[in-house]
Amino acid sequence: MGWTTAWALLHLYVVAVGFSNAIFWLTYYVPNYEFGFVRRGLGGEIISWLPDSCYFPAAYTLLWASTVVWLTVVAVFMRRATSAGVGCARRTMLALAIPVLPFALSYALYSPHPELFGMSALLAYILGLTRCQTLRATAYLSATYGSVTAVLALLHEAIPLQMALGAVLAIVVLPKETTRAAKRLCAALAVGPGLLSTLAVAAFGHRDVAAKLCGQLPHGNIDNPWAVTKTPGAAVDYLLGRIESQTDFHDWVCENALPILDADTNAAMGLVAGYGVARLLGSFLLGLIFFLGTMWIVRYLSAVPIRVLLSTLKSNPILVAVAAALFVPIFATGVDWTRWWIIVSADVELVYIAYAITRPEIERATSHRTVTVFMWVVMALAVLPLGAANNVGV
Template sequence: MPSTAIDTERRRGFFTTFTVLLVVWVAVLLTIALTVIPDGYWYSYFVIDYTVGFIRRGLAGEILGLFPREHYFGALAVLRWVPTVAFVLGLAAVAWTIAVRSGRSQRRRLLALLIPVLPFGFAFGLFSARTDLLGGAALVAFAVALTRVTTARATLISSAAYGLVLGVLTLIHEATPFLFGLGVVAALTVLAGRLDAKAFRASLMLALGPGILIALALAVFGRHGVSPQLCQLVQHGPMNHPLAGKPTIGQLLSGFHYYVDYHDWFCRAFLPLFDMSFADGLRFVGSIGVVALTGSTVYGIVALAVSLLAIAHVSGVPVRRYGALLRARPLTLAIGLVLILPVFATGVDWVRWWVIIAFDLGIVFLFYTRDQPEVDLPPTRRTLIVFAVGAILLAVIPIGIIPGFGAPVPM
């Protein structure tokens, strides 16, 4: 009995210590994001609306239009945080579902502590604050719904509701259904295994159909070549852009500020990328070069492998069992993989796409572990040591925040 009490006390101290370190780590990253990283690039997702007609990402600008014009930059400062907050709340929902709602065990608590430091965790949501993160939050909500519904009818209703949300999010960022299509496929395959073939196909169509149709409508009917008109929509104002001032490392670490006019920067650095056609996107990706794209691919696959293996190690649930469930519907899995190919073909952030693939598969894997017997077994001493070392390395070296190699930085 005494040795058991000592062991329990040590493990309680382990969890307390790691939780405190995690809070400190989050505070440090938030401080960096608030004082060092400029927000101007994230603003750019919200400044284009439908004034010039039906264009991609126009709905985000309509949201900005709800604020008084005199509070233009204040509104952008608020909207910049919406994707990050939604995504982080989604990660918190995953952690709560696994560690609280589905039962309590030490491995479940370890999983909850692991989630923030995974390549698609807190740092990714903070330093990749694009509007497609809203799609990640929506996918989490859909997966949570699938863990709670018990009938085919309820699954169809959940899929239809998600499909409507995804359609709206596609008007905010046109790549959303393609980035998270694999996650939808994995969620329906693994978390809704009770469905027969007919109900499964119907759920998949209801979940992905609206977003894909809207994305196609944007490609066919959306206006192109309207950069001069879009430029006029953006207000003038100072934007902190330290890299434009060519600072030294020491200046950056000391909080170096360098201000440029936001209107001029947006029209020069962002609009040329926005106004690209599909063919322009293909050429742009090709211009990065084989070496950079290969490096991004290898790096991204490593990020994916690290994510899945970390979840498997902490939970005790083998990746191969999860993979076998996905392969049970090979055609559907292939559809999910094919959906993301246009994003790779036209966007240079190849590491980012791989991290989102890790999110798609990792989130569903996390939900899958909640009902597996291994997750309620006590962790071994080796598991705790590997968890501590691995989690600290992932926190100190957040491998998921690098968008890709060789891509030009908007200056």
């Protein structure tokens, strides 16, 4: 645990001080509704309620709130993993492995996208399902989760699509003594509102507001490492504080970020198509390796075979397939194919872990080899900033 904590502090220093990429992450909270309904406008709208002098403190608060909320829910999940049954070595190892998985601590620090709020809601939903004892409670919880994702779609329109697979898997796998029809109802309550909200954003969001939004952005210098780190040597120099680089937030966002708001789906698909087959394939394969590798880690530490998890899906295979298919438009309109796989990993493995900690297999005795593998895996994943991987080529 000390090793993980030490590296977590080092990663925190890198993203907060040494190589801050806040100038990019803050762009998610720039749009607002002053000039009409736009996609991703909720964050900026919240900031607009405050005085202009509070713009940057409010924007940074929203940015890092996503990280804090996500890590808090992850900590609760770790606690749940160790207390789900009789204390045993496998439960402890699995709990300690959770924060070093690519979608946990590393992702929270290196990729603080708004979807962290969606991931937090999903994990809270998973934790809630493990406590529900009646269909009524499960339905109410599902409806609440669906309402939350509907609101989060106003923060980023992809969140309901990204979290649908995890929500459907959770409702299919976790509740006991629930009929097939009841699970479908709860899945509709959990996923439906968010999808409707995403469709509303796509249908009614204005596409001609970038220039107007640019005019209301405040000026202020912000660290911009990308302007001076064109070579590995320059990146090291910047990380060590030998060189500095700042850019005016207003000018950078107006030039690099706001034009995206005016782009439509066809333009996004054209960008993906122009990225190149080799880079897309490399990004896809790297993400797939992350997914398969972390699935193996969960299986190895918990001793719960993947086929046992898959057997629970037989009652609703079409429901799961439809939820998985919602990732198709995400892959089609964004080049971050490695990151999409990391989110798929979160959807699947959070449910896998929640299911595994209740299975009798997890109480099997561990061998010296299992403990050794666990230690090496945790040490390696704690060091590697896998959550920073978006794609291959950028």
